[in-house]
Amino acid sequence: MDYLLTVTGLNAWYGGAHILFDVSLSVGRGEVVALIGRNGAGKSTTLKSIMGLVDKKQGEIQFLGQRINHLATYKIARLGLGYVPEDRRIFAALNVEENLLTGQQAPRYWEDGQPVAQWTPEKLFELFPNLATMRQRPGTKMSGGEQQMLSVARTLMGNPYLVLLDEPSEGVAPIIVDQLKAMVLQLKAQGVGVLLSEQNLDFVLSVADRAYILEKGEVKYSDSIAALRANATVRQQYLGV
Numbered sequence: 102m103d104y105l106l107t108v109t110g111l112n113a114w115y116g117g118a119h120i121l122f123d124v125s126l127s128v129g130r131g132e133v134v135a136l137i138g139r140n141g142a143g144k145s146t147t148l149k150s151i152m153g154l155v156d157k158k159q160g161e162i163q164f165l166g167q168r169i170n171h172l173a174t175y176k177i178a179r180l181g182l183g184y185v186p187e188d189r190r191i192f193a194a195l196n197v198e199e200n201l202l203t204g205q206q207a208p209r210y211w212e213d214g215q216p217v218a219q220w221t222p223e224k225l226f227e228l229f230p231n232l233a234t235m236r237q238r239p240g241t242k243m244s245g246g247e248q249q250m251l252s253v254a255r256t257l258m259g260n261p262y263l264v265l266l267d268e269p270s271e272g273v274a275p276i277i278v279d280q281l282k283a284m285v286l287q288l289k290a291q292g293v294g295v296l297l298s299e300q301n302l303d304f305v306l307s308v309a310d311r312a313y314i315l316e317k318g319e320v321k322y323s324d325s326i327a328a329l330r331a332n333a334t335v336r337q338q339y340l341g342v
């Protein structure tokens with residue numbers, strides 16, 4: 102498989118604290134890959150490192166065959182790597198439509214000339230019907246789950262080849278979790294890659310193709326979702342479920 106993203110031997114530090122130890126992973130076109138592990142395992146740090154948001158790191162990160170290790174975050178985003186941070190970061194003073202427009206980027210094409218999934222506010226309102234009912238609502242007057250949807254939708258406005266999703270289901274009502282699952286599957290169907298950090302195993306089992314389990318900053322297990330589903334010992338040992 103041609104990978105959209107490959108991470109090889111990634112180490113990361115916050116100040117003097119060594120957090121990630123030789124993390125390697127890959128995500129292919131149309132592939133949903135889960136990064137799972139308990140609180141503090143290093144999932145967010147892995148995604149932040151890929152996006153150039155961790156000051157000190159070592160290792161190799163390639164996106165679409167290009168080394169992105171030393172690029173500024175905004176340049177990485179403009180290459181078509183979308184990122185939805187755990188804390189959502191929507192613009193509180195802007196309404197839903199205005200927030201969406203801040204994420205807008207030009208259409209993109211795969212190497213073979215096929216268009217990458219191209220998003221407009223109207224298409225996103227079909228995908229997230231809740232947002233369609235609050236187009237003029239400011240960010241301050243939205244629930245956490247609605248903000249989560251908006252944060253994902255704004256990232257999709259950049260027509261990314263690949264999206265990094267940091268714990269999208271955390272603290273979100275079940276009906277919105279269902280919409281987020283459907284969204285991930287729709288991205289996959291359109292060939293977009295997804296790297297999903299999640300603690301919600303049900304979410305992972307519903308949408309992912311493969312999974313990596315992180316523990317204390319190291320990849321302890323990596324296999325297909327079918328294998329993870331069948332392996333109660335690994336699930337119990339690393340995830341406690």
Ligand SMILES: Nc1ncnc2c1ncn2[C@@H]1O[C@H](COP(=O)(O)OP(=O)(O)OP(=O)(O)O)[C@@H](O)[C@H]1O
Binds near residue numbers: 120143145
């Ligand atoms: N800004 C920071 N400064 C110092 N240490 C940090 C910082 N952010 C995270 N850490 C530490 O790095 C480790 C990994 O955290 P990280 O947020 O990547 O874990 P996670 O798997 O995403 O967990 P969670 O679900 O709790 O976010 C933890 O020990 C955490 O305390």
